[in-house]
Amino acid sequence: MAKLNMVQALTLAMDQEMERDPAVVLLGEDIGPDEGVFRVTAGLWQKYGDERVIDTPLAESAIVGTSIGMAFAGLRPVGEIQFSGFSMLMVAQLEAYASRTRSRTFGRWTAPIVIRMPYGGGVRAMEHHSESREATFAHFPGVKVVIPSSPRNARALLAAAIRDDDPVVFMEPKRSYRAFKEEVPDEPELIPIGRAQVVQEGADLTVISWGAMMRPTLEAVEMVQLERGASIEVIDLLTLAPLDHTTFVESVKKTGRCVVVQEAPRNLGIASEVIALLNEGAFFHLEAPIRRVTNYDVITPYFGRELMYIPSVGRIKRGIEETLDT
Amino acid sequence: MAKLNMVQALTLAMDQEMERDPAVVLLGEDIGPDEGVFRVTAGLWQKYGDERVIDTPLAESAIVGTSIGMAFAGLRPVGEIQFSGFSMLMVAQLEAYASRTRSRTFGRWTAPIVIRMPYGGGVRAMEHHSESREATFAHFPGVKVVIPSSPRNARALLAAAIRDDDPVVFMEPKRSYRAFKEEVPDEPELIPIGRAQVVQEGADLTVISWGAMMRPTLEAVEMVQLERGASIEVIDLLTLAPLDHTTFVESVKKTGRCVVVQEAPRNLGIASEVIALLNEGAFFHLEAPIRRVTNYDVITPYFGRELMYIPSVGRIKRGIEETLDT
């Protein structure tokens, strides 16, 4: 058991999976001697060499397209896209092959690949380095989308993603990379993909979020609880596709009120689908409209203004309060 | 005034816009002598020549990327992607440049391009030829997404898209290309982008749809009206981004019940966002859960089974009936 930040936890997951299974290889830009621009592959090239930690040419479609080929031939590739802003270059391979090979061949061929990428804002990065595009990937049937929120669940989810027999887009909240540390067990640990986690139970309202938004969300929840004595249930989705709707539908049936906190723009984000599913599954239990606390439907702002646009603790808190008051 | 099918109406729109404005050029695969695989550019190469009706090499990112450059330099390019199934190859150019150039340069540079593509199933096409991916494009801030449903509105919307100063993804329901004819005025006609159309007014329930689903929707509505004497309001969204939520929120405030019919898979489709907006704007008027009648969250089925998966008149009708009965 060691106290690790999320970067270290992710490195640990890859290291242990590579030790366990020689079919696991990593590929991406600058993941070798440079150890990844966020150092997530620290030490792995030194330990596993060129063949298993593959520094690729600058070509995102190739990273995913060759991963698919490797998977066809029995490897377990873990590709890194340097920033999610560049991930649009590989969606054709994801949508047309990774996502549907199992279905279109009845399992004769499958593409068990992991595509890792840092996502989200708040680190004063350059343009195209701060997007949150989980909904783009989650919309493709057959793709699993996973976003951890802490070092410990990051390690356990990445290990599970690598062992998963389906293509997994694994999005890492870069704002949380080094934001805090957590005890992470030495022994491999897995969190099943496709399950949300009830972070805390409550009776008056359900807050749903994921990734980098979990920390401000929990902060806001604590403030509301302290200030008003409200009892709030908090759910960390962890898997964005396929959604674990049972967990949040049951929760909202109980609480009758819900706030969804999302870093991405509002339009067609994960929150929209959560609301649609709650509308279908918990309609007669709802006592107030479900509230979305999200970014706005504008381009991802360059860093000068980004913190005004990403949901803040204050906005989340107000969202919860107003929903409690409706 | 002539009776035209949708293909002819689209050709007419392009012809008239090209006559009006020499800055309008068309580019795409097989749009010249071959007149497009669906013949939507029939006669235009013969009339306007190689320079304005540009047969491109087989490269979708190039079609959109060079369109963006042309637009920077004052042209009004209308690119064709042969089938929406190949459109994923150009989303990087759409997301990183077309959608945000206006915002990121404060209007100093803009990308008024139109990207046309046939979408949807029901014509027994090959694999990757039957997808409905409007939600993918609609999720990008700054992109307008338009889908016509009839020859007349196809002509008027395409003309408006070409004159629009923003990037427009113009998706053509290929199942409706030759399905029926309609009177189309000779004189240019425009439908403002960003507005939904109330196709018929009603008091008991609102049905929302778009594109190829409008026809079965209207059929189902008529049956329900006849059989049960119900009064049903029907809305054709026409523009999928930005959504004209005012129109459908007002409608559902009045009717209290709503069904959304969508050809795309359910998860994170336009219907999800419509529901989220209704939840926000009409919650206290809702008398029943909003129902989604959509495809399932599976890969777009190859044609042997596609008609079982695409919403049918029967399914739509049952969706309306059940919502009326809730």
Next chain:
Amino acid sequence: MPQKEILQFSVSRLEILDAEGNLDADLDPRLPDEKLLALYRGMKVGRAADARMLNLQRQGRIGTFAPCTGQEAVSCAAALAMSENDWFVGAFRELGGRLMRNEPFWQYLVYHNGFEEGNAGHESGRTLPFSVIVAAQTLHAAGVAYAMKYKNEKAAVVVFFGDGATSEGDFHEALNFASVYKLPVVFVCQNNGWAISIPREKQTNSRSLAQKALAYDIPTVQIDGNDALAVYREVRRAIERGYEGQGPSFIEAETYRLLMHTTADDPRKYRTDDEVECAWKNCPLVRFKRYLEDRGIWNDEREAALDESIKQEIDEQVRIFESRRDFKNDALFDNVYSTRHAIIEEQRAMFHENLTLERHNG
């Protein structure tokens, strides 16, 4: 130190057996008789299967497909040059080669009748299914080759794509990737003169497609793609180069698409009947038959027997195809993911309910 030439490149062209049946004996790979006969049979099967599909399509018994007539030498001779351990990565115009790789024709028909079952379950080993997104499969080929190298397997990957495919970004990324890691990939460009309506000259301004490989320092050659011997020789050499760790090779095989692009296409809109008629004179089967005759291992009698045996084989396959119509309606829900998920199973239930009601009402 002014301006000086620092690098030289060239592209050469190889022909062994020309349209008139003239043979370059030095270059003849001297295949044993049984291989020659297998190759001829393979090409004939491809041609006959294509013709049958055209019939079936016209009768509405299968959907749209892309005929391969005229291009049989490329995929068939390549298939012959490959071992079972090598990987066959096709696009959508390699029927002859696929059948030589033991893909059952009935499954091919099932697929073209709109059912994913056509891609399922057959044990054709290392033959990847159809790939519709032009050029995408070139990256899969590079990935498979990486795996072969990684696992130290003696296996190469032969990937097919058209002249049009050379314009796509994925093609470029695949060649670069294969070159950087010296992967055992044989890039076989079936230059059939057309990408739907776009002639080769408008697809690119290059004087050859073979020269595309120069950008990556990949050994390259242009061949007459209707010359099965040339195809065999070059693919074989390239595979061996791959086995020996020498990396990828590129082959531009010049051939011609004698029929429509797909059954939904009308080639009269963009090319002349003259051009097509001319191209028929280059038919890869005719010259190969003459070669067999010249070697004294073929005659009209054998031809007739072969035709009959192929007809029977195809009839049998069509019969199997026609008998396989009991496909599960809800099959699409089976393999969305490797394991069951509540959201998919709920939708499966909805699907069944809808189908039942539909039947009930309709």
Next chain:
Amino acid sequence: MPQKEILQFSVSRLEILDAEGNLDADLDPRLPDEKLLALYRGMKVGRAADARMLNLQRQGRIGTFAPCTGQEAVSCAAALAMSENDWFVGAFRELGGRLMRNEPFWQYLVYHNGFEEGNAGHESGRTLPFSVIVAAQTLHAAGVAYAMKYKNEKAAVVVFFGDGATSEGDFHEALNFASVYKLPVVFVCQNNGWAISIPREKQTNSRSLAQKALAYDIPTVQIDGNDALAVYREVRRAIERGYEGQGPSFIEAETYRLLMHTTADDPRKYRTDDEVECAWKNCPLVRFKRYLEDRGIWNDEREAALDESIKQEIDEQVRIFESRRDFKNDALFDNVYSTRHAIIEEQRAMFHENLTLERHNG
């Protein structure tokens, strides 16, 4: 008719002024003094501006940026070779050239301080803004060039990109597109040896980047990119080729990124100090200064005066930058679309409400 060579290609390399200051007088473009001085000034401004940005970045007054030190000759000499009507399409490492194109440095700083306003409003004419998605801008260049040709304008497009960019699919599609339509594009590859941590040799297995253009039959040349005269000469020739309807040209300019990839990068992780030290000996400014001195139009006094004038200019620009901090909070809502839309305006209202409450509470 066996195997025969059908096509020959070569790549040549051009150097005019070497690192020691030796000049090939035949190739010297013989620029008039004022142009030479403008070029030297441009390179010096680029260097000084870079250094200032490094300072500002370390003080937290601007964000991450990509320094250009060592590569000034490429974008500056290209800018000098261009007319106002030509288009400058850059990536993110052409500071010197951008400033020569009259992009105000203060705006460059505003941008790098995280505000889109840095791209707005200045009248730098045909200079496109920063492009971060590697290689994407090569397609924009081809599109702009198409428009120029379509409008019969005498204008070429000079597009810059790195060695790493040559691996992207967009690069390939752009070259093909430009070649097919014979567009007036000058593709300038700033081969600075590295793409972040990936050395040129691992980016591609080719012996040169210049040879990438052979795939498209685009005229190509490799030059010493630290030799401003060679850059000027080749860019100018290529622009003229464009004017004359001869289509695109490709230039591989070999240079070196003397500093970090961006200020977020630590180059010690992947290259040796030795290598970098060595590279400093090739500094494009040193040899150019010697050239000016040899021509008798430069001396230490002038150098000192220039340094002083540049310092003042940069100080002034930094001062303007520092004074521009009154940016609208809600600016992001202004240009989502060309016209206002209810959904955006509702969100703008929410945004203001949130900001007000935030201020009130915090």
